[in-house]
Amino acid sequence: MNATPDQTIDITSEVCPMTFVRTKLKLERMRTGEVLSVRLRGEEPLRNVPRAARDEGHAILGIEADGDAHIVIIRRA
Numbered sequence: 001m002n003a004t005p006d007q008t009i010d011i012t013s014e015v016c017p018m019t020f021v022r023t024k025l026k027l028e029r030m031r032t033g034e035v036l037s038v039r040l041r042g043e044e045p046l047r048n049v050p051r052a053a054r055d056e057g058h059a060i061l062g063i064e065a066d067g068d069a070h071i072v073i074i075r076r077a
Helices: 017-029 043-055
Strands: 007-010 035-040 059-066 069-077
Touching: 007 017, 017 035, 017 043, 035 043, 043 059, 043 069
Parallel strands: 007 035
Antiparallel strands: 035 069, 059 069
16 A cells, blocks of 8 residues: 555445445545545445445555455545
8 A cells, every 4th residue: 555544434334335425425524635544344345435436536546455354545536
């Protein structure tokens, strides 16, 4: 991971579609260019959160495994 997150959110207890709803609300409260670290669990959120963030114009900086979860790093558009 090459960017230090400005904010973090843990949505491992959420299920779709709430995974991206929580991520989107967090991104909306951030400034342009800030970096969000999203901890999520499951195949569906791992597919949907990065895709939905890209669809909103945000940049996915990286995805890495973290035990039984994943960390998705997003730069706010």
